[in-house]
Amino acid sequence: MASCTQVDSLVQAYVDGELRDSERAILEQHLSDCAACRKVLREHRATAALMFEALAPHQLSGDLTPAVLSHLPHMDHVQSLAQEATWRIKNPRRATLVFRALVPALAPMLLFVLGFAIYMAWPEAESAGRVVGMVVHRDGGVLRSHDDSTLRHAVALESRVTPDERFETDRDSTLMINLAGPSQVKVDHNTRVKIVDTRAVNVEAGRVWLNVCKAREKFRVTTPLADIIVFGTQFAVDVNGNRTVVTVSEGEVTVEQGERFAVLHAGEELEVRPQAEPFTVREVPVAKVMAWTRRVQPDAVAQRRFETEIPSPASKVVRAYQVYRLDAGGRAVEAITLSWDAGPVGDRAGYDIYVFDDRMRPLVREHVSASVFNDPARSEYKLVLMPDGEPITNAGVLNIRTVPDFTEGRRETSFREIATHIY
Amino acid sequence: MHRATDAELVFRCLEGDTDTYAILVRRYQAAVHATAYYYAGRYGASEDIAQEAFWNAYRSLAHLKEPEKFGVWLKGVTTRTAANWLRRNVPRIMSETPLPQRRMVSIEDARQGPSGKLEGKELGERVQRAIDSLPERYRLPVILRYLQELSYEEISRFTGESRDEIRGILHRAGRQLRDVLVRSESSEGDARWHRVHK
Structure with missing residues (x-):
């Protein structure tokens, strides 16, 4: 157990919410056993409370930005550059001649050093390119890389x-x-x-855990064995050797492997699993499976920064998929036909069509390319339902789900009619 | 949209994108205001000085040599702005209204004073004395932490000290403030011989 002296050095950062998880665990363990240190903690908390209370009336009362920006002065760099140029013209011989003589030799060296420095510093200034997210928790060593580099x-x-x-x-x-x-996205060890x-x-x-926000566009998780398609939900994926395990704690998740899906x-x-073993969905104690995710919590400051710096588009949750x-x-x-009104083509999305039986058991899945919907001559598509070479006979009702795939185009197609073809 | 680094924002300002400066102002206004408060809070001029500091910083942005250290540089600009403001205004203010002088207060001085529930002005004065009794190097981080609730990371970005140094400073300052403010009546307090570790 940690000594009182060790613990004492942690108390202030604990009160300020600035301890690392490991340190917090040590401190909390010690506090549960040590009345003296609990007293110290109470005193630190009382001190912080007094400080906050006493200084609160002097806090910044509003946003200074409008006032600052409305009277922004001129920046004086243009002037200073002009002055420098003037000075150089007036004093052409003042620059050190020795240095000038060395310029042809020094310039390539300088360029090389600069290039090297920029190259080494590049990842920290990883601002190049579009930003899609922010690291809000990191415990221990984590490495990042890009496909186009081995670094x-x-x-x-x-x-x-x-x-x-x-x-x-x-x-x-x-x-x-x-x-x-x-x-x-929470990422576990290894x-x-x-x-x-x-x-x-x-x-x-x-192992990863995902909490996916609702949006019109599907969220796709690819693993070596299967694809996972969701719209807004919480689930975990465990990829281990030759198996992928998907566990769902909220909402609905579609898992696809080749033609099969669940x-x-x-x-x-x-x-x-890689072989064509039948998909078996089983019930599990989700909280237990996902226990590891509780260790991974966002850092409060990083979270706040993420919220202010990477704003999310206003959540306009329009369900993208339709069920018929x-x-x-x-x-x-033996088949169904999807028909739509011929309209303006170009930029239309493709569709994934899922067919379920009356109890939502999966039957057939098919991807219909965007080119089908972008062909002005077409207004229908026939989807053959012969999963095992036989027509579907045991279903009283078929449930058809159409899910737009916005990778090829952004515009959705509205289906006028879906009809069955009797065998 | 992403969190641009200070350096990127500075470059965009230098390229003439004045709106970008708003992001820097929002990012640092709490720290700049707290620094202004630290120097001139008792004259109620913190917001004026903070504004002026941002104008001064903008004016001389082209002189910033290490744009990635914008925060540290801005702290320097704020300090100079506050000093200039005090030089311009304090003689006038002093001649108009006598003000209590700020002075170095020993821990013993700071300990004296009524214990128990403190309210309003009295609490403010007591806390102010406690802050004044801290070593100079601790005071600004303490104000940044307790006036604007800045995180260690944010404080570090502004003062130029590392996050661990800030953690050490606030730890030692926290102990001293505790001894002065909370334990002042207790006899076992060790504040009198409180060691200040580097």
Whole structure:
């Protein structure tokens, strides 16, 4: 157990909410056993309270920005540069001649040193390119890299995340990234994850937890074995060797592997393996599976900074996917036809079409390319439902879900009619 | 939209994008105001000085040699602005209204004073005495922390000391303030021989 002296050095930072998780654990453990240190803590808290109370009346009362900007003076750099130029013209011989003689030799060296320095410093100034998120928690060593470079660099708290960045934790480190939206990604030990964009993440190995904000556009998590498609939900993904496990704590998650797919709900888990073993969805104690996520909490300051610096678009939650119910009347169905009104084409999105039976058990999935909807000559698409080479006979009602895929175009198509073809 | 670094924002200002300066003002106004308060709070001029400091900083932005250390540089500008303001105004203010002089207060002085529930002005004065009794180097971080609730990271970015140094400073200052403000009546207090560690 930590000594009282060790603990004493932690108390102030504890009161200020500035301790690292590990230190906080040590301190709290000690406090639970030591009345003297609890007294010290109370005194520090009382002191802080007195200080805040006494200084509160003198706080900045409002935002200074409007007043400052409305009377912004002229910057004097133009003038100073002009003065310098004038001085040089007036004193052409004053510059050190020796230095001048060395310029041809020094310039390439200087350029090289500068280039090297910029190259080395580049990752910290990772502002180049679009920013999709921010690191809001980092405990232990975490490395980041880009696809186009073999260099890996240490990750700092509050550093910004650009598209296609890969993050790797080791056996002691954890990480949390907030993505514009906002969505949250918690990364456990020994994990490799690539942030493709604000709504696309690639889990290459290890465990991540995601809290995805609702949006029109689907959020896709890619793993070596399966793709996970969500709109707004909380779930965890565990990629370990030749299996991927998806656990859902809130909302609904679609897991796809090739032609196969399954829809999971809160409290359910699916283990995907490479061979074509049947998908079996099972119920699990989610809190237990996700216990590790409680260790990974955003740093309060980083969180605040994320909120102010990376604003999320106003949440206009329009459900992007549509669900249609078709009464097959107990007859064998071999296909369905989706039809739409011919209208302006170009920039139309593609669609993923999912077909479920009356109890929402998955039957068939098909991706319809955007080119189909962008073809002015077309106004319908026939989707063949012969999952095992046989028509679907056992469904009284078919549930059809149409999910736009905005990667090829931004405009949605509204379906006028979905009809069944009887076998 | 992302959190631009100070250096990026400075470059954008230098390129003529005045709106960018608003981001820097918002980022640092709490720290600049607290610094102004530290120097001239008793004259009620903190906000005027803070504004003036931002104007001075903008005017001389091109002279900033290390844009990534904008915060530290801005602290220097604020200090100079406050000093100039005091030089211009204090003789006049002093001749108009006699004000209590700020002086170095020993821990013993600061300890004296009524214990128990303190209110309003009395509390303010007692806390002010306690802050004045701190070593010079501790005072600004203490004001930044307790006046504007800045995080260690934010304080560090403004004062130029590392986050760990700030943590050490606030730890030692916290102990001394505790001895002065909360333990002042207790006999076992060690404040009299309180060691100030580097």
